[in-house]
Amino acid sequence: MDYAKLISAGAREMRPSGIRKFFDIAAQLEGCISLGVGEPDFKTPWTVRDAGIRSLEKGRTFYTANAGLAELRREICVYLSRRMGLSYEPAETLVTVGGSEAIDLAVRALVNPGDEVIIPEPCFVCYDPITTLTGGVPVPVVLREEDGFRLTAQALAAAVTPKTKLLIFPFPGNPTGAVMRREDLEPIAEVLRGTDVIVLADEIYAELTYGGGHVSLASLPGMKERTVLVSGFSKTYAMTGWRLGYACGPRELIGVMTKIHQSAVMCAPTTSQYAAVTALRRCDADIEAMRAEYDLRRRMLVSRLNGMGLPCFEPQGAFYAFPSIRPTGLSSEEFCERLLHSQKVAVVPGSAFGAAGEGHVRISYSYSISHLDEALRRIEHFLQELR
Ligand SMILES: Cc1ncc(COP(=O)(O)O)c(C=O)c1O
Numbered sequence: 001m002d003y004a005k006l007i008s009a010g011a012r013e014m015r016p017s018g019i020r021k022f023f024d025i026a027a028q029l030e031g032c033i034s035l036g037v038g039e040p041d042f043k044t045p046w047t048v049r050d051a052g053i054r055s056l057e058k059g060r061t062f063y064t065a066n067a068g069l070a071e072l073r074r075e076i077c078v079y080l081s082r083r084m085g086l087s088y089e090p091a092e093t094l095v096t097v098g099g100s101e102a103i104d105l106a107v108r109a110l111v112n113p114g115d116e117v118i119i120p121e122p123c124f125v126c127y128d129p130i131t132t133l134t135g136g137v138p139v140p141v142v143l144r145e146e147d148g149f150r151l152t153a154q155a156l157a158a159a160v161t162p163k164t165k166l167l168i169f170p171f172p173g174n175p176t177g178a179v180m181r182r183e184d185l186e187p188i189a190e191v192l193r194g195t196d197v198i199v200l201a202d203e204i205y206a207e208l209t210y211g212g213g214h215v216s217l218a219s220l221p222g223m224k225e226r227t228v229l230v231s232g233f234s235k236t237y238a239m240t241g242w243r244l245g246y247a248c249g250p251r252e253l254i255g256v257m258t259k260i261h262q263s264a265v266m267c268a269p270t271t272s273q274y275a276a277v278t279a280l281r282r283c284d285a286d287i288e289a290m291r292a293e294y295d296l297r298r299r300m301l302v303s304r305l306n307g308m309g310l311p312c313f314e315p316q317g318a319f320y321a322f323p324s325i326r327p328t329g330l331s332s333e334e335f336c337e338r339l340l341h342s343q344k345v346a347v348v349p350g351s352a353f354g355a356a357g358e359g360h361v362r363i364s365y366s367y368s369i370s371h372l373d374e375a376l377r378r379i380e381h382f383l384q385e386l387r
Pocket residue numbers: 038097098099100101124170173174202204231232233234240244245
């Protein structure tokens with residue numbers, strides 16, 4: 001069989017993830033230190049694990065409603081009102097298999113072949129391939145370091161055309177750690193208000209901001225009706241393996257996303273949904289404790305990177321640093337390959353997050369201080385070797 005011929009054009013065109021490649025090599029290298037993975041090193045808070053275990057003990061092992069447990073959807077709305085100042089109802093809420101599924105559903109619910117999807121880059125790796133698979137046309141907009149890797153109204157206005165269906169709006173940003181402050185959001189909202197462009201606001205790192213609280217684009221006047229908010233439990237509650245996220249947005253859109261979700265996965269994992277109710281009710285203190293620890297690591301990492309000659313933008317959110325490796329004269333891919341082979345440290349080339357990421361590498365600080373310290377020593381050694 002000629003499988004290459006049989007594969008759909010959309011699947012063939014999908015950009016493969018540039019992150020995995022390095023981890024596959026790193027996993028086989030004895031003594032390798034990885035700073036690559038974008039997942040919390042903390043265990044899920046015990047109260048949440050306990051709630052999951054109890055749900056199993058009680059025999060809650062059945063499908064839930066397609067859109068998710070009514071109790072959980074109510075709790076998500078309470079949480080969003082309490083912590084983000086947003087006003088959603090359960091009927092505007094869909095529980096998904098991670099934020100990842102919510103992103104996929106939003107794109108599939110909205111994008112027709114030929115529709116344009118504005119994607120600020122560098123960004124998380126899934127937006128471009130999912131758009132391509134749907135037949136949409138990714139329109140990258142470069143986020144510049146001199147703008148704090150924020151999206152500017154000018155750059156957005158220049159990218160909008162009559163074919164624009166969707167704007168992906170991922171802040172706090174992976175891989176840059178950029179955040180959009182209230183004063184940055186207003187001009188963006190102003191560009192969007194007179195259009196039919198829908199915003200997919202990926203706010204999965206909303207609880208991980210260091211210089212002030214997160215402001216959601218949907219909280220600005222006129223924005224809720226044109227925004228699908230995506231978030232989840234992976235980063236906030238260290239629950240990556242539980243595979244649980246959600247989307248909130250206009251009823252009609254959430255309804256269509258629920259229809260796709262029903263056919264594709266039926267419902268999100270039941271045990272995870274019961275555990276998530278407890279996370280939302282009882283874990284504010286855990287969020288604060290994890291954030292404080294990330295902040296400590298962030299400060300250490302940024303200061304050490306700057307000190308060793310890798311100029312590092314100060315990330316204000318998420319758990320990544322995105323230093324420039326331009327002083328080395330290497331491409332980001334060369335830097336990562338040589339660092340891996342010479343010092344057995346795995347970081348991710350900036351180019352994995354779109355062409356705009358070239359000249360940088362992504363270093364995750366979701367690792368212990370001692371792990372980071374050893375990796376930084378090795379990176380410094382590597383830089384000395386290059387000189
Ligand atoms: C920006 C961003 N959005 C969404 C996700 C998806 O997370 P999950 O599917 O675990 O909720 C990630 C994971 O790394 C991410 O970095």
